[in-house]
Amino acid sequence: xxxxxxxxxxxxxxxxxxxxxxxxxxxxxxxxxxxxxxxxxxxxxxxxxxxxxxxxxxxxxxxxxxxxxxxxxxxxxxxxxxxxxxxxxxxxxxxxxxxxxxxxxxxxxxxxxxxxxxxxxxxxxxxxxxxxxxxxxxxxxxxxxxxxxxxxxxxxxxxxxxxxxxxxxxxxxxxxxxxxxxxxxxxxxxxxxxxxxxxxxxxxxxxxxxxxxxxxxxxxxxxxxxxxxxxxxxxxxxxxxxxxxxxxxxxxxxxxxxxxxxxxxxxxxxxxxxxxxxxxxxxxxxxxxxxxxxxxxxxxxxxxxxxxxxxxxxxxxxxxx
Amino acid sequence: xxxxxxxxxxxxxxxxxxxxxxxxxxxxxxxxxxxxxxxxxxxxxxxxxxxxxxxxxxxxxxxxxxxxxxxxxxxxxxxxxxxxxxxxxxxxxxxxxxxxxxxxxxxxxxxxxxxxxxxxxxxxxxxxxxxxxxxxxxxxxxxxxxxxxxxxxxxxxxxxxxxxxxxxxxxxxxxxxxxxxxxxxxxxxxxxxxxxxxxxxxxxxxxxxxxxxxxxxxxxxxxxxxxxxxxxxxxxxxxxxxxxxxxxxxxxxxxxxxxxxxxxxxxxxxxxxxxxxxxxxxxxxxxxxxxxxxxxxxxxxxxxxxxxxxxxxxxxxxxxxxxxx
Amino acid sequence: xxxxxxxxxxxxxxxxxxxxxxxxxxxxxxxxxxxxxxxxxxxxxxxxxxxxxxxxxxxxxxxxxxxxxxxxxxxxxxxxxxxxxxxxxxxxxxxxxxxxxxxxxxxxxxxxxxxxxxxxxxxxxxxxxxxxxxxxxxxxxxxxxxxxxxxxxxxxxxxxxxxxxxxxxxxxxxxxxxxxxxxxxxxxxxxxxxxxxxxxxxxxxxxxxxxxxxxxxxxxxxxxxxxxxxxxxxxxxxxxxxxxxxxxxxxxxxxxxxxxxxxxxxxxxxxxxxxxxxxxxxxxxxxxxxxxxxxxxxxxx
Numbered sequence: 001x002x003x004x005x006x007x008x009x010x011x012x013x014x015x016x017x018x019x020x021x022x023x024x025x026x027x028x029x030x031x032x033x034x035x036x037x038x039x040x041x042x043x044x045x046x047x048x049x050x051x052x053x054x055x056x057x058x059x060x061x062x063x064x065x066x067x068x069x070x071x072x073x074x075x076x077x078x079x080x081x082x083x084x085x086x087x088x089x090x091x092x093x094x095x096x097x098x099x100x101x102x103x104x105x106x107x108x109x110x111x112x113x114x115x116x117x118x119x120x121x122x123x124x125x126x127x128x129x130x131x132x133x134x135x136x137x138x139x140x141x142x143x144x145x146x147x148x149x150x151x152x153x154x155x156x157x158x159x160x161x162x163x164x165x166x167x168x169x170x171x172x173x174x175x176x177x178x179x180x181x182x183x184x185x186x187x188x189x190x191x192x193x194x195x196x197x198x199x200x201x202x203x204x205x206x207x208x209x210x211x212x213x214x215x216x217x218x219x220x221x222x223x224x225x226x227x228x229x230x231x232x233x234x235x236x237x238x239x240x241x242x243x244x245x246x247x248x249x250x251x252x253x254x255x256x257x258x259x260x261x262x263x264x265x266x267x268x269x270x271x272x273x274x275x276x277x278x279x280x281x282x283x284x285x286x287x288x289x290x291x292x293x294x295x296x297x298x299x300x301x302x303x304x305x306x307x308x309x310x311x312x313x314x315x316x317x318x319x320x321x
Numbered sequence: 322x323x324x325x326x327x328x329x330x331x332x333x334x335x336x337x338x339x340x341x342x343x344x345x346x347x348x349x350x351x352x353x354x355x356x357x358x359x360x361x362x363x364x365x366x367x368x369x370x371x372x373x374x375x376x377x378x379x380x381x382x383x384x385x386x387x388x389x390x391x392x393x394x395x396x397x398x399x400x401x402x403x404x405x406x407x408x409x410x411x412x413x414x415x416x417x418x419x420x421x422x423x424x425x426x427x428x429x430x431x432x433x434x435x436x437x438x439x440x441x442x443x444x445x446x447x448x449x450x451x452x453x454x455x456x457x458x459x460x461x462x463x464x465x466x467x468x469x470x471x472x473x474x475x476x477x478x479x480x481x482x483x484x485x486x487x488x489x490x491x492x493x494x495x496x497x498x499x500x501x502x503x504x505x506x507x508x509x510x511x512x513x514x515x516x517x518x519x520x521x522x523x524x525x526x527x528x529x530x531x532x533x534x535x536x537x538x539x540x541x542x543x544x545x546x547x548x549x550x551x552x553x554x555x556x557x558x559x560x561x562x563x564x565x566x567x568x569x570x571x572x573x574x575x576x577x578x579x580x581x582x583x584x585x586x587x588x589x590x591x592x593x594x595x596x597x598x599x600x601x602x603x604x605x606x607x608x609x610x611x612x613x614x615x616x617x618x619x620x621x622x623x624x625x626x627x628x629x630x631x632x633x634x635x636x637x638x639x640x641x642x643x644x645x646x
Numbered sequence: 647x648x649x650x651x652x653x654x655x656x657x658x659x660x661x662x663x664x665x666x667x668x669x670x671x672x673x674x675x676x677x678x679x680x681x682x683x684x685x686x687x688x689x690x691x692x693x694x695x696x697x698x699x700x701x702x703x704x705x706x707x708x709x710x711x712x713x714x715x716x717x718x719x720x721x722x723x724x725x726x727x728x729x730x731x732x733x734x735x736x737x738x739x740x741x742x743x744x745x746x747x748x749x750x751x752x753x754x755x756x757x758x759x760x761x762x763x764x765x766x767x768x769x770x771x772x773x774x775x776x777x778x779x780x781x782x783x784x785x786x787x788x789x790x791x792x793x794x795x796x797x798x799x800x801x802x803x804x805x806x807x808x809x810x811x812x813x814x815x816x817x818x819x820x821x822x823x824x825x826x827x828x829x830x831x832x833x834x835x836x837x838x839x840x841x842x843x844x845x846x847x848x849x850x851x852x853x854x855x856x857x858x859x860x861x862x863x864x865x866x867x868x869x870x871x872x873x874x875x876x877x878x879x880x881x882x883x884x885x886x887x888x889x890x891x892x893x894x895x896x897x898x899x900x901x902x903x904x905x906x907x908x909x910x911x912x913x914x915x916x917x918x919x920x921x922x923x924x925x926x927x928x929x930x931x932x933x934x935x936x937x938x939x940x941x942x943x944x945x946x947x
Contacts, residue, residue, distance in 0.1 A: 011783075015790040022791075026799045145684075152931035153924050154879040156886050160902055160920040168913050175909070214422045220379055221417075222437040222488070223410030232436070233425050240427065255794040262887045263906065274887045277798045285799065292792035300790075311427065 005305070012297045017079070019293040020286070024075045027282050078286045098287045101272060106291065108178075109257050109268035115184060116191035116253060117246065124196045125239070128203025129230060135208060144204065150197030156259040159190035163263075178266045187264045191256050195249050202245050206238040240310055247303035251296040326393060326496050326528040327353040327376070333387035334368070334375050334552075344603060345371045347552045348388075350626070353496065358522065358529040360543035360560065362536055364596055368552035369532050373498050377415055378405050393495065410437040414489035418501035420481035424473040431469035434488045443492055456487045460517060479510035483517065490521055497522070500532045515542055536563065536575060545632060548572050551596065551608045554626065557634045568629055568640035570613050607638070615639045675940040685936020691929035698742055699749040708736035710743040711894045719912055728918040732908070737901075737915065741922050744896040748926070750808055751881040752874040755816035759877075760870060762816075763823025770824070771831025772850070782828070785821045793818040797880060798889055806892040815880045819873065826869045830862030864941030871934035875927040882923065898923045 085099060131143040150158075166186060167175035173185050210216065211234050219229050258270035269288060276284035334346035346368040353359045361369040374380050376390050378397065390397040392413065397405065409415075414437070417423040424433060434457075435449035444452060450469070457465035460483050473481060482502060489497055499518065503511035519542055522529050533539050539546050540563050548556040548569065556569040567573055574592035594612035604610065606621040613620065619638040626634040627641035635641065679685055698705045708726075713733035720730040728737035770781040797814040804810030834840060843853055884890035885899030893900065898919050905916030 011786065012790075014783075015787040018787045019791055022796075023799065026796075026803050029803055148931060148935065149928060152875065152928045154883065154927075156883065156899070156902070157920050157924050157927075160906070160916055161924075163906070163909060164913055164917055168909055214417070214419070215425045217379055218417065218423045218433075218485075219425075219436070221377060221409055221415040223406050223408075223440045224436065225406055225440075228436075228440060233428065237425065237427050251792075255792065258794055259883055259886045263903070270887075273795060274798065274889065277802050277889060280802070289792060289795050289799070292795055293790060296792060297790045 008301055008304070012301065015297060016290070016293060020079045020082075020290055021075065023286055023289045024071075024078060027280075027285060028071070078283070079290070081283075082287050082290050098283050101284065102269065102287060102291065105267060105269040105272045108266060109254070109261065109270055110295075112184070112187060112191065112257055112260070112266065112268060113250070113253050115188045116195070116256075117250065119188055120192040120195035120199060120249075121242075121246065123192065124199035124203050125235075125242075127196060127200035128207055128238070129235070131200070131204040132207040132211060132234075133226065133230060140204075144201060147197040147200045150193045150195075151201070152197070153194065154259070155190045155194055155256040156263055158193050159186065159260060159263050162186045162190055176265045178264070183264075183266075187260045187266060190260055191253060194256070195253065199242065199245055199249065203238060203242055206241050207234050210234045210237045240307065243303055243307050243310070247300045250299045250303075254292060254295060324394065325352040325354050325391075327351075327530070328389075328391040329372070329376065330389040330391070331387075332372060332375060332390065333385075334371050334380065335385040335387075337383055337385065345384075345552055346375065347603070349549070349552075349554050351547050351554065351557070353528045353530055355528055356522075356526050357545065358519075358531060358543045360539035360546040361530065361532045361549060362534065362539050362546055363549035364534055366596060367549040369534075369549045370500050371552075372549070373415070373500055373530060373532055377409060377413065377498065379409075379415075407441065410489075410494075411441045411443070411492050412494055413496045413498065414492065414494040415498040415500065416482070416485045416489050416502050419505040420485045421473060421478060421505075423485070424481065426473055428472075429469070430471050430473060430476065430484055433473075434469075434484060434491065437488065437492045441492060449491075453487070453491060456491060457484065460484075460487050460521070461513075462487075478506050479513065482506060482510075482514050486514070486517060486521065490525065490527075493525060494527055496528045496530065498530045498532070501534070502531070503538065504533070504535070511538070518542065536579065540564070548575075551603075553608055553636065555609065555636045557626070557632070558629075559632050562633060566630075566633070568633070568635040569609075569637045570615050570639070571609050607636075609637075679936045679940040682932075682936040682939045684932045685939065688929040688932025688936065691925065692933055695745060695926050695929065696749060699746040702742045702746045706736075706739035706742040708739040710735065710740045710896050719908075721912070722914055722918070729912070729914045731904070731915055737918055740896040740901065741898070741919050744898045744901060744919065745922065745926065747808055747891055747895060747897055748878045748881055748923075751812050751815055752878040754812045755819070755877040755881075756870055756873045758812070758816035759820040759823050759873060760866075762820040764827055764866075766820070767824040767827025768831055771828035772835065772853075774832075774835075778828075781824075785824050788818055788821045791818055794880065794883065797884060798887070801884060801889050806890065808891055808895070811881055811884060811891060814884070815877050819876065819880075823866070823869055823873070826865050827862060830865055834862060864937075868934060868937045868941060871930060871937050875930035878923075878927065878930075 127143050127147065131140040134140050163175045163186060166173045174183050175186065177183055207230075211229065216229055216233060219233055224232065254270075257268060258274065260266070261268040261271040262274060269291075272284065273288045273292075275281075276288065329349060329351045332346055332349040333344075336343040336345060349368070349372055351359065351361070351372075361372065363369045371380070375384070375386050376392075376397065378386070380386070386398060388398070392408070397408065400408070424430075431450065431453060434453045435444075435446070438444040438449040438452070439446065443449075454465045454469050457468060462468050462480060462483060468476075476484065486502075497518075502518065503514050506514060515538065518529065518531075531539065531542055540560050543560045546558055546560050546563055547554055548571070550571050556567070556572050558566065558568075564576065567576055571592070574590070577590045578592065580589055592612055605623065607613070607616075607624055610616050610620040617639070622638075624636045624638045624641065626636050629635055629640065713735060714730070715733070717726075717730050718732055720726055722729045726736050726738060728741060731737055731740070766781055766785070770778040770785075796818050800814035800817055801810055804813060840853060843856075848856070881890065882897065882899030882902070885897045886903055888903070890899055891897045901919040902916060902923070905912070905914075905919065909916045
């Protein structure tokens, strides 16, 4: 078990470095740079307008990010700054360190993601159980049709229809901004619904497989009811594999927040990233990409470990089977 | 006369599938007396397991069951689902062929074992635990207190089957149905399990139905044996008569094809032809006629169960004729 | 001599058998596909939508760029099915043209993914050993990439034109295909008929081309069918965050975002492109579901 964890972490380190290298070279190769962009603007507007980036500040940035040094020094300075949490000044917001920008925005994105995953998990378990117990009835087919529709449509299209119905027609919920709990409802639903599609379907199939297995016959032979079968045996065995589905879902969920934050005007991390990308704010792009990579890899590792912990065969012996 | 614990009358089971109707069990009759052990013998596909699953009403919803299953004077087939649930695991228990697939791999042995008591509100969880641990010890599992919290994968096949038997008996049932309880086990373990079953039966006085394809097992353990072929009962006889007075050509063929340790070595006799498929069109005559060496004209007509002696019936014209002549 | 003739005849009959089997396999698959009603509806819609996108210049009743300031913000009507936008442009025409962009990226990126994924997956699965190990580690690493962020960075690098977006979309999504192909190849490698082909003197390349690829088609085709709408989603998604195809080329994501600005006064500007996009994506998904039925892959993910 320990060997497995060590190997996984090693892969994570390699993957992390690979992500940073690729990002670094892509940014370098991109036409136009923040410095050039601002020097150009600074040239025409002279010092009449405070653009936020003065000549002196620029030199500081050059120094901080070793912009005149060989590539590997530059690359490593990005990675090192990130790892040591000395994420320096961003180009776009030179007076605010990237770290504090991320600190302001990251919790919002994570909160949104966690809320969505919770809502999605609960709803998909309910949908899956209902469909599996009512196998091949119209309840089953209807639930699963909705599930397929959910998977087929991305969060931002679902958001359109949610905004339209609950914001424009019914005026029940706000569609823009981020000031209170009611502002969370539509974004969370938009993010959760596509996940319910695949998770609910998975839940149903997995539960149905369990319900058709031989040890369920034993439960009935003991005098168990459908309730005993589903809640005492079926659910626990189907929840286990569901965890493996949640992992990859989390990654796509983090990406889903990118659209949703932009559409609902939520000042989260994804919003920060897209602004950074359009302004060519390298430190910010680098740091947020690395953070996302870390989150996604970390989530997957955690999911695998939790899975291992929950399955007694793996927990007690270190391997499955 | 003593009422039988279980009395199955003219049981029919049909499965309706996409490809057509399968006649799995066709007019089976059997009786299980109080405290006795009845063996149901037949090859795979003969309908012996299906018969017992039908008695327990554990077949999938696609199955159509006809006939009558009287258990302690109550027709199980006419009970509501809820009433039936109260019988399963309480009055009638059942154990299965392969304990490792018939137990939930993610739940501990103990939790699964006490479920019959909890489902039927026969004991509090603490009391159920105490009784289960004691029974585990009684049936030969060492360190039962600790073993109680093990998972199935930590048990050997033989230990799992012991635990299954313990689970089945915890609620003190009137009838235990054991469906091929030793088939998936090593030969040495088989004997232990059979001995345990027999011992427990004598202690509790319950009746038992043993479903098996192994004639030797049936002869060892059972008082009476029913032989099934193609979803029908072809012979019923006391087990001490199995080797001497077997009457049906099918049963004779089965017994002849058992290898013997003594005597001359030679080619083992076998029954030519294929067993009757459940989905095949059923013949109007004797279902064994196609493979039977003693076939004659009368076999075009379906033989009824003919009484040969006390507790000895056979569905064969030839065997019946020999007796009456 | 006589024996040889017999052998020849025997071989001929066997060839006929195999040929007729192929036909019946296709017939069986088509039969299974047709049994899924939604898949048939999806297929019809996909064909209609793709034809409309390909023939956008003929199908679209109006120009997608030319403003008409006399007819701004006209709601849906017989003349303008989906209404007109702030510049008086016909929304229906713009949606059809946007669908064209979506299709170019959807199918184009899928072609790139298929090519790369087939090559890498087949190589890794067939050669195995060290090559497989290295290639799969690379695939694992790409899997860990925050893919959408990479698409954004790539678009930033390559520009906001349709070809740049096509590359950006396929850059990270080929790994899924590579995994599917590798799994299939590994499975087939273990089955007997490769051995017999090799014993008859067939070379590596011939085996890959003649035996492995045709037999691993099912899951690959299914992955392609699900890949196309996924690419469309990424393409439109880039526009949603303001980094997609540059105007005036219409784009579904862009139209949705533009429509959102005026959703309280002119909601049709938002929901018409969204609805068409949703229908497109759902149709592809239904077809993919039917393909799963056809190749008997239900329950396998």
